[in-house]
Amino acid sequence: MTDDPSGTDPSTTDADPRVGAVDRASAVDSGTDASSRAFVPGHVTGFFSAHPDENPRSAGSRGAGIALAEGVEVSVVPADGDELPSRSGSTDPSPIDVRLNGEGADIEPVEAVLSALDATPRTAGVEVETDLPVGAGFGVSGAAALGTALAVNDAFACGRSENELVAVAHVAEVEAGTGLGDVVAQARGGIPIRIEPGAPGYGSLDGVPATGRIEYVSFGELSTAAVLSEDTAGLSAAGERALSTLRDDPTLSTLLASSRRFAREAGLLVPEVAEAIDLVDDAGGEAAMGMLGRTVIALGDGLSAAGYDPDVTRIHQAGARLL
Numbered sequence: 001m002t003d004d005p006s007g008t009d010p011s012t013t014d015a016d017p018r019v020g021a022v023d024r025a026s027a028v029d030s031g032t033d034a035s036s037r038a039f040v041p042g043h044v045t046g047f048f049s050a051h052p053d054e055n056p057r058s059a060g061s062r063g064a065g066i067a068l069a070e071g072v073e074v075s076v077v078p079a080d081g082d083e084l085p086s087r088s089g090s091t092d093p094s095p096i097d098v099r100l101n102g103e104g105a106d107i108e109p110v111e112a113v114l115s116a117l118d119a120t121p122r123t124a125g126v127e128v129e130t131d132l133p134v135g136a137g138f139g140v141s142g143a144a145a146l147g148t149a150l151a152v153n154d155a156f157a158c159g160r161s162e163n164e165l166v167a168v169a170h171v172a173e174v175e176a177g178t179g180l181g182d183v184v185a186q187a188r189g190g191i192p193i194r195i196e197p198g199a200p201g202y203g204s205l206d207g208v209p210a211t212g213r214i215e216y217v218s219f220g221e222l223s224t225a226a227v228l229s230e231d232t233a234g235l236s237a238a239g240e241r242a243l244s245t246l247r248d249d250p251t252l253s254t255l256l257a258s259s260r261r262f263a264r265e266a267g268l269l270v271p272e273v274a275e276a277i278d279l280v281d282d283a284g285g286e287a288a289m290g291m292l293g294r295t296v297i298a299l300g301d302g303l304s305a306a307g308y309d310p311d312v313t314r315i316h317q318a319g320a321r322l323l
């Protein structure tokens with residue numbers, strides 16, 4: 001979804017056998033006025049190194065990527081105390097009505113953020129809306145977590161600062177295994193360079209000062225959790241080399257070139273992405289693989305010039321924010 005607030009879809013009130021689920025779904029569908037909303041840019045990583053740590057605030061990734069104007073909008077709908085039972089006395093094992101583009105969805109970092117902010121008993125539902133492909137390297141899970149943190153804090157006056165909310169979302173994402181560095185990048189916007197891993201107070205960020213049109217094509221998903229649960233030593237060594245190259249020459253062109261090399265060296269390049277990158281190169285453009293997905297991104301009109309029919313967006317200069 002572009003940075004454009006929209007209402008919820010009134011066609012999504014299918015009966016749900018879970019205790020209280022129908023009431024909560026109704027609250028979501030009719031509750032746009034009562035809801036708090038946040039926009040979080042998509043973020044596509046070009047290269048990264050993985051840095052696990054016992055402390056999830058210290059854990060994360062180094063690397064670089066691009067924040068996209070195409071992003072994720074999250075609405076948090078407070079429970080109506082008169083109609084919806086407090087979940088503290090509920091036996092419902094899956095009490096929050098989380099929807100992704102109108103369909104019931106399981107997004108672990110969203111549930112974890114609600115829990116960390118003690119919002120579970122007070123939340124009727126969370127609506128996550130995006131036009132980005134899910135699971136394909138656009139950081140949708142990180143965006144959903146960060147948007148939920150911002151909107152929950154607003155809805156329930158939790159009194160947390162922005163850095164604290166970014167940290168809550170970062171921890172939720174790291175512990176779910178769905179990402180390492182997207183949340184801090186999405187909080188910043190632009191073309192974030194993650195110099196040190198971790199949440200605010202632990203990590204540190206720089207950026208490539210540039211903007212422009214971005215095209216993308218996704219051929220499907222790559223499981224982030226599966227890649228991160230394997231041995232990441234070789235991948236991380238390649239990511240550290242790419243980071244050093246980019247820090248010596250912090251330009252978009254070097255970001256794309258070092259990302260292409262990373263994808264090859266890390267053994268992550270898939271054939272359809274490799275072919276697209278080559279065709280963009282033949283047409284005089286610059287492209288790279290989006291981590292972690294079967295995704296290719298290109299600068300300017302690189303993919304359309306190579307004969308693809310891409311989605312079009314822009315580099316998003318701002319970070320996540322309330323709507």
Ligand SMILES: Nc1ncnc2c1ncn2[C@@H]1O[C@H](COP(=O)(O)OP(=O)(O)O)[C@@H](O)[C@H]1O
Nearest residue numbers: 105106108134135136137138139140141178224
């Ligand atoms: N329809 C869906 N397709 C893919 N993932 C989904 C879907 N619904 C919910 N999810 C959840 O969204 C998250 C996607 O995370 P991840 O694989 O890191 O992708 P992304 O690159 O979009 O962040 C996972 O937690 C997954 O369980």
Ligand SMILES: CC(C)(COP(=O)(O)O)[C@@H](O)C(=O)O
Nearest residue numbers: 045061137139179180181292
């Ligand atoms: C590449 C990834 C580890 C996962 O990204 P995604 O699949 O978009 O959740 C990212 O979080 C990063 O640290 O750079």
